[in-house]
Amino acid sequence: MNNLKKDTFTQVKSFQEKLLGLKKSLLWWVTAELTERCNFNCRHCYINRPAGDQLARQQELKTEEWKEFLQEAASLGCLTVRFTGGEPLLREDFEEIYQFTRRLGMRVSLSTNASLITSPLAALFKKIPPLEEIEITIYGLSERTYEEVTRVVGSYQAMQAGLAYLRENKIRFSLRGIVLPATLPELDRFKKWAQEMDASGAPPALVFSLDLRARRDSEQRNQEIARLRLPPEKYVQLIAQERELYNQTMKEFVHRFLGPRGTKLFTCGAGQGIAALDSYGQLQPCLLLRHPRLVYPWRQERNLKKAMMDFFPSLREMEAENDEYLKKCARCFISGLCEQCPARSWMESGTLDTPIDYYCQVAHAQARQLGLLSPGEKGWQVKDWSRRLKKVENLLTSGVK
Numbered sequence: 001m002n003n004l005k006k007d008t009f010t011q012v013k014s015f016q017e018k019l020l021g022l023k024k025s026l027l028w029w030v031t032a033e034l035t036e037r038c039n040f041n042c043r044h045c046y047i048n049r050p051a052g053d054q055l056a057r058q059q060e061l062k063t064e065e066w067k068e069f070l071q072e073a074a075s076l077g078c079l080t081v082r083f084t085g086g087e088p089l090l091r092e093d094f095e096e097i098y099q100f101t102r103r104l105g106m107r108v109s110l111s112t113n114a115s116l117i118t119s120p121l122a123a124l125f126k127k128i129p130p131l132e133e134i135e136i137t138i139y140g141l142s143e144r145t146y147e148e149v150t151r152v153v154g155s156y157q158a159m160q161a162g163l164a165y166l167r168e169n170k171i172r173f174s175l176r177g178i179v180l181p182a183t184l185p186e187l188d189r190f191k192k193w194a195q196e197m198d199a200s201g202a203p204p205a206l207v208f209s210l211d212l213r214a215r216r217d218s219e220q221r222n223q224e225i226a227r228l229r230l231p232p233e234k235y236v237q238l239i240a241q242e243r244e245l246y247n248q249t250m251k252e253f254v255h256r257f258l259g260p261r262g263t264k265l266f267t268c269g270a271g272q273g274i275a276a277l278d279s280y281g282q283l284q285p286c287l288l289l290r291h292p293r294l295v296y297p298w299r300q301e302r303n304l305k306k307a308m309m310d311f312f313p314s315l316r317e318m319e320a321e322n323d324e325y326l327k328k329c330a331r332c333f334i335s336g337l338c339e340q341c342p343a344r345s346w347m348e349s350g351t352l353d354t355p356i357d358y359y360c361q362v363a364h365a366q367a368r369q370l371g372l373l374s375p376g377e378k379g380w381q382v383k384d385w386s387r388r389l390k391k392v393e394n395l396l397t398s399g400v401k
Contacts, residue, residue: 028078049086076308258372
């Protein structure tokens with residue numbers, strides 16, 4: 001595992017532990033996508049619309065609608081709200097929504113590029129702490145690299161100013177880096193810099209997976225994003241770079257999460273105690289899942305409880321129908337290493353169960369790295385997968401691998 005604070009595997013572990021601990025709660029985590037608009041124009045982004053897009057702005061949920069939703073979430077036992085976008089700080093009413101959420105007693109997690117953090121906003125965070133770290137995405141360590149990614153002049157200096165305001169007010173934040181062709185040469189320096197910036201000294205999160213456009217609104221943009229993805233072998237080389245941490249993480253992961261996927265589409269915790277409301281009032285079991293048949297019209301129905309009790313559970317009963325999926329993914333014992341899911345299948349193909357070749361290649365490259373597969377073997381062809389998992393688990397425990 002690369003030197004990550006919240007890598008893919010520890011995220012899964014953390015999520016599962018929270019899910020088990022709060023399994024009696026109807027709702028404990030909500031993602032609130034305040035806007036799809038962003039003041040950056042990153043080529044790799046899966047959801048951004050221009051900051052000045054007036055049509056998008058007019059269609060977004062109003063302040064009172066967000067308050068009504070948050071009030072309902074709190075009444076169902078929600079503990080944490082994650083504000084994201086686009087860039088959530090583009091909302092002129094962000095401070096009002098933020099303070100309302102905290103008065104409801106919920107913790108706030110904020111995902112931002114930090115460029116719109118002002119001195120007054122940082123002071124507000126000091127006065128009324130969010131109680132969760134502010135997650136800041138970094139797009140490069142130099143002005144040249146950063147603005148090559150964001151395609152906005154002045155964005156680097158704006159981000160630096162935002163960080164300075166947070167540090168001045170002693171606001172807890174974490175940093176994550178996007179691994180792109182432009183940022184790859186700076187990766188080692190970024191990890192060192194990010195650890196120095198984090199008061200806890202913890203290593204940063206790194207994002208290797210690049211999702212295609214969530215709205216399926218541009219084939220050209222999808223092709224651009226796909227060209228920015230790392231080759232599968234390079235992807236695996238980077239996440240396994242720090243061998244000791246990688247082995248430690250993978251030991252438990254192999255034991256808990258590998259084995260044939262089966263025919264059920266949803267093998268994650270989507271819709272189980274968690275929900276995501278997009279900018280326009282569509283409720284989703286997870287923020288990535290934009291398929292029109294799998295969203296609940298909260299703006300029209302105003303019934304979050306019904307969505308959690310009836311609509312989302314019905315989605316989780318859905319089974320794959322695609323023949324290729326049934327022959328491969330459903331039988332593949334390394335599927336836990338794969339980013340394949342209904343949301344990403346929708347992004348890539350417009351269906352919920354079409355295998356994604358890129359993620360399949362990454363999963364197989366990692367399985368070979370772990371010793372689960374030999375060159376040329378496919379995960380769905382292996383019969384003695386249980387024995388192999390046990391062997392690799394033992395090797396990881398002994399430190400041989």
